[in-house]
Amino acid sequence: xLLIEKVxxxxxxxxxxxxxxxxxxxxxxxxxxxxxxxxxxxFQKGEIGESMYFIYKGKIRIHDEDLTLAVLxxxxxxxxxxxxxxxxxxxxxxxxxxxxxxxxxxxxxxxxMLANAEVLKGILKTLGxxxxxxxxxxxxxxxxxxxxxxx
Amino acid sequence: xLLIEKVxxxxxxxxxxxxxxxxxxxxxxxxxxxxxxxxxxxFQKGEIGESMYFIYKGKIRIHDEDLTLAVLxxxxxxxxxxxxxxxxxxxxxxxxxxxxxxxxxxxxxxxxMLANAEVLKGILKTLGxxxxxxxxxxxxxxxxxxxxxxx
Numbered sequence: 001x002l003l004i005e006k007v008x009x010x011x012x013x014x015x016x017x018x019x020x021x022x023x024x025x026x027x028x029x030x031x032x033x034x035x036x037x038x039x040x041x042x043f044q045k046g047e048i049g050e051s052m053y054f055i056y057k058g059k060i061r062i063h064d065e066d067l068t069l070a071v072l073x074x075x076x077x078x079x080x081x082x083x084x085x086x087x088x089x090x091x092x093x094x095x096x097x098x099x100x101x102x103x104x105x106x107x108x109x110x111x112x113m114l115a116n117a118e119v120l121k122g123i124l125k126t127l128g129x130x131x132x133x134x135x136x137x138x139x140x141x142x143x144x145x146x147x148x149x150x151x
Numbered sequence: 152x153l154l155i156e157k158v159x160x161x162x163x164x165x166x167x168x169x170x171x172x173x174x175x176x177x178x179x180x181x182x183x184x185x186x187x188x189x190x191x192x193x194f195q196k197g198e199i200g201e202s203m204y205f206i207y208k209g210k211i212r213i214h215d216e217d218l219t220l221a222v223l224x225x226x227x228x229x230x231x232x233x234x235x236x237x238x239x240x241x242x243x244x245x246x247x248x249x250x251x252x253x254x255x256x257x258x259x260x261x262x263x264m265l266a267n268a269e270v271l272k273g274i275l276k277t278l279g280x281x282x283x284x285x286x287x288x289x290x291x292x293x294x295x296x297x298x299x300x301x302x
Contacts, residue, residue: 087283124235128233128238129236135232135285
C-alpha cells in the first residue's frame, strides 16, 4: 500500500481530521497493514486491547456473540478507546469479507503525540468535541418528560 | 495557598486521578488562584473558553440564564472541555458564595502533557473511560422499549 493511501485513510477518520499533513505522513509510516479473511476474528470481547484500526477496504462486524451491534466500512475506525486506555474490548470484531486494516498500537501513538504538539491538540480537540456531543445527547435524554430534568 | 493543598485538589479531581505525584506537583505550580465574591460571574455561555477550574472552596452555579443546570462544590471541576478544544462555553458559571478556584490554562496544560508522558496517559485514560461510560449510557437509552434497539 502506498504511504499516500495510508495518509488519506488517516485523514478521513474523525480522530485525525485535525492533524496537519506532515504529522499524518509520520503517523502513516508506523501503521501496520493487516489482512483478514471473511469470518476471521480481529478481537474478542473481554480481551485487553492496545491497538486501534482504520478500515482501508472491506467490512467489519462489531458484535456480542450473535448480536450485531454495528457494521463498519471503509474509512471507519475501531478500537479507538483501547488505544487511549488499554482496557478490555467492549465487543468482538469479525471480518464480513476480505478486509484490509491499518493497525496503530498504543506505544507509537503516544510517542507521536508526545513528539508532535499538533497531533496531540488535534486528538484532544476531537475527544473534547465527542464528549460535548455525548453530553448534549444525554442531556436531551434526561430532558424527556418521563425522566428526571436535565442538570 | 500551600502547594500541597493545590496538589491534593488536583489529585481529588477525576481528570488528574491517574497522574503521578511528581507530575501533580509540577502542575500545581502553574495553577492560578482565583477569588470570586457571591454572585460574581466566572464566565458566560457562548464565550470562548481556554481554561478549566478546580473548586478549592465554595460553590459555583452552572446555568443557562435563570435555569440552573448544576451546582458544583469543593473538589469538582468545571470548563474541562474548553481546555481540550478551546471552544465556546456551553453554559454560564456564577459563584453562589465566596469561592476559591484554581485556574489551569490551555497552554501550560498542553506544555505539561507534552513534557510528561505520564500526565498525558493519565488524561487520555480518563477521557477514554469517560467516553466508554457515556457510550454505555447512550446504549442503555437506546435499548429502552420505546426507542430504537441498541446498535
